[in-house]
Amino acid sequence: MISLTGIAVINGAILGGEVAYEYLHQKNQFYSILVAMYRNARFRSMAAVQIILLGFVCYRLITWLLFGKLSRTELQMLKEHRWAVFTDLVASFAL
Numbered sequence: 001m002i003s004l005t006g007i008a009v010i011n012g013a014i015l016g017g018e019v020a021y022e023y024l025h026q027k028n029q030f031y032s033i034l035v036a037m038y039r040n041a042r043f044r045s046m047a048a049v050q051i052i053l054l055g056f057v058c059y060r061l062i063t064w065l066l067f068g069k070l071s072r073t074e075l076q077m078l079k080e081h082r083w084a085v086f087t088d089l090v091a092s093f094a095l
Contacts, residue, residue: 005053005056005057005060008049008053009053009057012046012049012050012053013050015046015049016043016046016047016050019037019040019042019043019046020037023036023037023040
């Protein structure tokens, strides 16, 4: 079963490919394709969604690498204390 994140990543990739394919056939030069794509609101929104999803996937990967497989009680404790952990982490990096 594919998770909701996987579905969103697949949809973002399909939408990005569609936009790139559309501009590839409208223009022939690479630089003009990039300029036209970044002026398009649909491409910007698609790029924003892909950046958010990439951040979430990186978060999940880092969590998996650092913590491994956590039990339900450990996950619940992390969810309850995540802001305290985040502020402690930021404070420790600031010093």
